[in-house]
Amino acid sequence: MGLPDDAKIISVDDHVIEHANVWLDRMPAKFKDEAPRIERLPDGNDAWIFEGAASGNFALNAVAGKHPREFGMDPRSYDDMRDGCHNIKSRLADMDIEGVHAQMCFPNMGGFAGSTFWKSKDPELALECVKAYNDFILDEWCAFDPGRQIPLVMVPFWDVEASVKEIERTAAKGAKSVTFLEAPHKLGLPSFHTDHWDPIFKAAEEADLPLSAHFGSGGVPLGTAPDGDMFITIALFGMNSMMAMVDLLVSPVFHKFPNLKFVLAEGGTGWMPYLLERTDYSWERHRYWCNINAEQRPSELFKDHIFGCFVSDQVGIDQRHQIGVEQILFESDYPHSDCNWPHTRKLLAEQLADVPEDEARLIVEGNARRIFNFPA
């Protein structure tokens, strides 16, 4: 029972805080002046400068190692975060400390799905920014120790044709997953209920790259009242993944692409049994008059297509058989404020105490290796 000592924990949702030279080192000569760059502000904080706008809130995005009493939303500087946030050598050392063997990192400045560049006024510049990030993650960050970093790339999703090319280009270089939108309609783009994204889904399926949809990748997370505390949004993060799951299961996507996978990052899993039961119950009653597939139960479609990720989720672990042990993945969320660094492995072991070893192995390692085609 429990987490075997020799299990190599793989976390499928961590975050790289891009260092200052990620784009400066890689952008074509004509865009040298437009490349995203770091500037230190008069108040001592660092900010990314891109197309005249400054963004630099690393705060909740780089708190590993801090006590919750120090958490906040204030912008910070690189000096005020662990080196492991942006330095791959230090990152691997931090992973050793928390007991995580390998991980997959989402972009920070670039946005969960590359959406920072979607807002660019210059499509060519935006595409070069995407390519530069992907080359950084493939050639620098993950290449440093390929057995310990799963390469997750972004696509210029605002241009379907260019996205297909970028999938093909990065897959050839070793990419293992594509970070994608959980709710494109929230950005005013065509929904999963259209054919718009089919070429991207087809390319991802053919390259065997699961789509990793981080909660919040389709616009702002949900809160309640305008004067309700930000805490409410944090507690309700999982609702974004709930909506994405039902939206996808009801859409034609998986019927058209039977080998396509969506990994819902940071949404938790403890709600999945409830929502699958509820969705099946609704399907039994409403499939006749609703314009949905009436042949296949949503919970059947869920299998092999949708995967849930958790940082800390005893309820999900206890219900692993209702979810499907093979549908559950672990995430550390380093260096974000959900992470338990440096106690990651210890706390995970506590949550897995009553789980048979073979199932624990799948959850912490085996599922990630299978889904992301990342052999030991």
Add this chain to the structure above:
Amino acid sequence: MGLPDDAKIISVDDHVIEHANVWLDRMPAKFKDEAPRIERLPDGNDAWIFEGAASGNFALNAVAGKHPREFGMDPRSYDDMRDGCHNIKSRLADMDIEGVHAQMCFPNMGGFAGSTFWKSKDPELALECVKAYNDFILDEWCAFDPGRQIPLVMVPFWDVEASVKEIERTAAKGAKSVTFLEAPHKLGLPSFHTDHWDPIFKAAEEADLPLSAHFGSGGVPLGTAPDGDMFITIALFGMNSMMAMVDLLVSPVFHKFPNLKFVLAEGGTGWMPYLLERTDYSWERHRYWCNINAEQRPSELFKDHIFGCFVSDQVGIDQRHQIGVEQILFESDYPHSDCNWPHTRKLLAEQLADVPEDEARLIVEGNARRIFNFPA
């Protein structure tokens, strides 16, 4: 084990389809012409006429006894629904058929929380409509067989002072619960994070009337993409209750009113263990910098304040100890499309097959009697 044969099932979320004379029979003389009234349209459907507008979609609101193949969103007429929808004698007969002993009904034409009258241009007319409904539910619908109907009244929530008076007036006449908004901010009204509602909460607490917040009572339910099928909204109904739960637990409401109860109707319960764990986890990490109560864990506040209701929810029943057996209530949802009439008791018994008798009694009867002060 299982549902005892002598347990008297109490459903805490059903619906009365108001008959044509509910308001005509009761409105003051000066408003005789303005009282909501039914008119038969040229297409054979019935519509409520109120302040020049017609509303008459009974469809998914009155499908008890129909096969799901007949479900739809088309408007219907009174001729096309079971008599039990609007006739109390027939209703009790239908309850006998489904094996439900007592029930609590929400308004239909009036809106879950009386919101139909909130839109009125004439505050005096709106108040009289509310009072007429309450007199109907107290003096006619529930008085017919008081041991089998729990009186649920509405308040003119757009007028706090009048709401307090209506709580006092109806409590004196035997009201057992007030239907209230789950998310007043969605209607553009002050949120639970303000002091605005305090007099209403105080009056409800003093009269020992739990507030019954039906999902969707704070504006439209949540969907995903505009072109996503209505089915998505149906499957995601529970998210409204999730938001209400976290919103209330984070608000000052229960700290100010330690005996106030919120019953979240039709939201299910299977998600509660996940969301309580998630909310506590977030509270552990973010209570220092967020502007929330840092003394009491949200899951502790949940106890005795928030109650979940289910039609069919095996996941919730299986997790009843994580939720709290005393926090769970059953609902039949007659005559809406979630209901299992005439098989209500049979299907409930199947879901309770592995539950000890004493716990099953609480879930189907005891909790409702205690919470709504509705003794046998």
